[in-house]
Amino acid sequence: MASLRLGDKAPNFKAESSMGTIDLYDYLGDSWGILFSHPADFTPVCTTELGTAANFKGEFDKRNVKMLALSVDGKASHIEWIKDINEVQQTTVNFPIIADEDRKVSDLYDMIHPNADSTLTVRSVFIIAPDKTIKFTLTYPASTGRNFYELLRVIDSLQLTANHKVATPANWEHGQDVVVSPAIPTDEARELFAKGVEEVKPYLRMTPDPTA
Ligand code: BEZ
Secondary structure (H helix, E strand, O other), X not given: OOOOOOOOXXXXXXXXXXXXXXXXXXXXXXXXXXXXXXXXXXXXXXXXXXXXXXXXXXXXXXXXEEEEEEEOOOHHHHHHHHHHHHHHOOXXXXXXXXXXXXXXXXXXXXXXXXXXXXXXXXXXXXXXOOOOEEEEEEEEOOOOOOOHHHHHHHHHHHHHHHHOOEEOOOOOOOOOOEEEOOOOOHHXXXXXXXXXXXXXXOOEEEEOOOOO
């Protein structure tokens, strides 16, 4: 399977999970989605990541993002592992973990990178828009846990730029000034953005976050 790229349709699949059979498109409905892979059950970094993800579920819910994890072990293993995660991370894992024993979803989403490891998945993230297009991908090695604050920050940027003619600058966080889309001439931008436009350079125009 060739790599999935930004703008591609997220392939649908049906798979077993810790919470029953999942059809990706039915599960997502009209929501945004985040699909993230874990190398294997009962591994230390994954245990911290899944506990962190569970503790962040309220933030993903606020943004209308459905969470879906994946690991290449079976459902019974996931259920036992979830007990450990809940215990050591003082949480309740409250989203499904796909039981991808046959690697069907991992292959479909190119989550196994054989030159890194031929059996375990890398740490992939796919953010999927309500129209089922892939808006963001990320690949970390097994040895590096992901930053869930960064994933929320990316979702804030994706949702803002989907609805407004802006882009978000380096290290941007919700509420900070944003960049006017390069396609908009400055005089048009001044009409569009009631909060004002600062022309730092003809190609770099800033405006307050329109949603803040
Ligand atoms: C972990 O999740 O801790 C892990 C998994 C595979 C290799 C290294 C670390």
